[in-house]
Amino acid sequence: MDDQTRIEIEAAAFRTLRDHLMNKRPDVQNIDMMNLAGFCRNCLSRWVQEAANERGIEMSKEDARKLYYGMPYEDWKSQNQSAASAEKQAAFKTAFAENVRSDDTP
Template sequence: MDDTTRIELEAAAFRALLHHLMEKRPDVQNIDLMNLGGFCRNCLSRWYQEAANAKGIPMTKDEAREIVYGMPYADWVAQTQTEADAVKKAAFDVAFAENVGPKP
């Protein structure tokens, strides 16, 4: 497979993932994604921002989050996010440390 085709397929898969998270499963909480998969929507937006910045494209955290969430982050939180219990929060702290690093 040539590089152009590979990149097009990777981009299509990424768009499908975003669509799935935005349209089909907005109910899936970030904490559950992080606890089970080691990443969440915020990770995706950070990776997107880092890729843009590496290409010399200025992008803020908020701009990247709006791409991944399909709306401003604060709106998504208000519409979709639920409070996590203590068990999920403790698991999140472990998953975050293992997959992202120490909390700032």
């Protein structure tokens, strides 16, 4: 397989994952994803931002989230996110510390 085909296949898989999380499973909370898998939708948007920045494309965290979520993050959050229990928040602190660089913010 040539590099361009591999890149296109990987991009298609990413879009499928994003669409699945956004459209088919918006009920799955980011905190649950982070606690279970060590990443969430915000991580995916940050990875988009990092990839853009590595290529010399200026992209803020808010711009990356808007690109990923298809709307401002606060809008998506108000439509889909519920309050997390104290137990989930405590587990999140651990998961975040284990899976995200110390210079990143949620």
